[in-house]
Amino acid sequence: MVAAAELIMVFRLGTLGLSLPVGAVTEVCRQPRMPLAQSASDGTAGSAYSVQTCASEVPLGDLAHYLGLPLISSSEEEELTYIVFNDPRGAWAALVDRVEGIFPASAFIGRSLPRMMACEDGSSFESLDLWRDEVLVRLDPLKVPFGAGQP
């Protein structure tokens, strides 16, 4: 059996492919499209809404906005896909377009972002994954400045 640490999840936001270790994921859920619940938090951007997962209600982070991407394009689908992140600050969820699946780490080739492309404020992603002739951004949920614990 392959350990969770050796498994990588691939998902998409628009045309952007992202990867992250399965250990950083609590749950992937698909839910019928419905109005988002207003969070009980203080209403700061990124966590003003929450989503009901299998286990509990968790704050909804705007991952697409953080990445500087247009709004999620799955607007015509009847069900929406959420990833719930296993974050020490507290679980939080993000709406994604599509989850490609979970694959062994051996299927990926790790690469660093070329130095010349890095933002001077340190906000750039540092790691990339090559997977099936495609470049994926390696997401570290802990670097996303929102989520539970930082509402």
Added chain:
Amino acid sequence: MKAKVALVLLEDRVFALPIETLERIVQSPRVFQLPRVRSGFKGIFLIDDEVIPCIDLPGLLGTGNHCTFRESQYTLVCTSDLGRMGLPVTRVLQIVDVDAGTLWIASAEEAAWANCRQTFEKSGVRFPLLDPDLLLSLLS
């Protein structure tokens, strides 16, 4: 070996590039856009599993329509102080000996519109000389 320059077409303008900075020319690589990177890049592409940054050359040189980037037929893979980088161009016109023309210090006007320090003159026409390191210094 004699010094040479490549004359390349970028949209409707011709530029010169010293051959010693040119590592290879590839045809229309697949470019992957990345979020949260410095402006001035169109994304990255792969050569032998190596990640190569792709410069937004039309944007940096003010050749106008950034949206025509996908129409670029070739990408010049160049070396710079910060590593390899790709410069998308419309066409590679020819490679000529530097001796067949003259290198000039760019006038203030040329430097302003082409972001260059030198020009290469051949048959009475001056072409801005692309400098990969200078291009990188233009990135914000």
